[in-house]
Amino acid sequence: MSWNTFGRALRFTTWGESHGAAIGVVVDGCPPGIALSEEYIQPFLDDRRPGQSRFTTQRREADRVRILSGTFEGRTTGTPISLLIENTDQRPRDYSDMARTYRPGHADYTYDAKYGLRDYRGGGRSSARETAVRVAAGAVARAVIPQVTITVWVAEIGGDAIDPARFDTDEIARNPFFCPDPGAAARWADALDRARKDGSSLGAVVQCAATGVPAGWGAPLYGKLDADLAAAVMSINAVKGVEIGDGFAAARLRGEDNADPMRPGGDAPQFLANHAGGIAGGISTGQPVVVRAAFKPTSSILTPVKSITSDGSATEVRTRGRHDPCVGIRGTPVVAAMMAFTLADHMLLHRAQCG
Numbered sequence: 001m002s003w004n005t006f007g008r009a010l011r012f013t014t015w016g017e018s019h020g021a022a023i024g025v026v027v028d029g030c031p032p033g034i035a036l037s038e039e040y041i042q043p044f045l046d047d048r049r050p051g052q053s054r055f056t057t058q059r060r061e062a063d064r065v066r067i068l069s070g071t072f073e074g075r076t077t078g079t080p081i082s083l084l085i086e087n088t089d090q091r092p093r094d095y096s097d098m099a100r101t102y103r104p105g106h107a108d109y110t111y112d113a114k115y116g117l118r119d120y121r122g123g124g125r126s127s128a129r130e131t132a133v134r135v136a137a138g139a140v141a142r143a144v145i146p147q148v149t150i151t152v153w154v155a156e157i158g159g160d161a162i163d164p165a166r167f168d169t170d171e172i173a174r175n176p177f178f179c180p181d182p183g184a185a186a187r188w189a190d191a192l193d194r195a196r197k198d199g200s201s202l203g204a205v206v207q208c209a210a211t212g213v214p215a216g217w218g219a220p221l222y223g224k225l226d227a228d229l230a231a232a233v234m235s236i237n238a239v240k241g242v243e244i245g246d247g248f249a250a251a252r253l254r255g256e257d258n259a260d261p262m263r264p265g266g267d268a269p270q271f272l273a274n275h276a277g278g279i280a281g282g283i284s285t286g287q288p289v290v291v292r293a294a295f296k297p298t299s300s301i302l303t304p305v306k307s308i309t310s311d312g313s314a315t316e317v318r319t320r321g322r323h324d325p326c327v328g329i330r331g332t333p334v335v336a337a338m339m340a341f342t343l344a345d346h347m348l349l350h351r352a353q354c355g
Helices: 038-048 092-098 108-115 128-144 169-173 182-197 225-234 247-252 327-354
Strands: 011-016 022-028 065-069 081-086 149-157 204-211 239-244 289-295 305-308 314-317
Touching: 011 128, 022 128, 038 065, 038 128, 038 327, 081 128, 128 327, 149 169, 149 182, 149 327, 204 327, 225 239, 225 289, 225 327, 239 247, 289 327
Parallel strands: none
Antiparallel strands: 011 022, 022 081, 065 081, 149 204, 204 289, 239 289, 305 314
């Protein structure tokens, strides 16, 4: 069992390796008749594409998506949608020294322990390169739930957080950090330049909010929307923590402070707060669904780190090649994609049970 598939009613299966010929995804369960084209999907991939600034890996990949199946005359047919992205800038020679050396923080040792072999070319299947096709699958999911608007941004880099009072949605597209606070973006540029000069990297916190989600999506106990959303985001490379709503901060509140008071509204209650992140009892409340993801610092750094070889000998690792000084930046569109796919899956599950 390889576990390369995510979702229930709407499912995707990804395939491919970092330095193989191509990567791809098959999306199954998409309803028929939905407008879908390569031109629609491409902008989402462009947000994640490497080499767009000095703050991301300089690997040059166009990440042009091709639809191989599942559409006819610009609309989905209800059959599996196959999407392909070719790898065009592989440099496996950058990893030749890693063939018998485990890189700390990577999946080198664990893949070897599980499978008895590993693809050392950029981590093979464990590489964040796989997330490109998740973004493509997320674009399909967005077409399934056009009533939902998803906004995603970087809220913190290297422990330096944005000022919520300076939050400007329009700023997110104006800088290379997906940052809604121009002051924080300027500070982050300096911090990442210093980290790169030191041969190191920084972590990040990414926040994502989905508005337009009606009350009722999700299910009790073993089909909770927040549980599936947490699993979806936690499956992203380098994510080490996930919060829904206030998350861990809720543990520091009193009950009356953590409540989301309700007042009479029109067709639905008027909520006076959203500490729960738009989900109660595993079911959406109609408020914005909010998730935060903590990305660890990129493990591939030039600073020497103690490690061992596959035969157990002591060594030090300085990772060569092209790497992100902050993997959370390009992880931002991936968080949005997993939010979209989880919501679309739950919309179809809700429709199947409740009509």
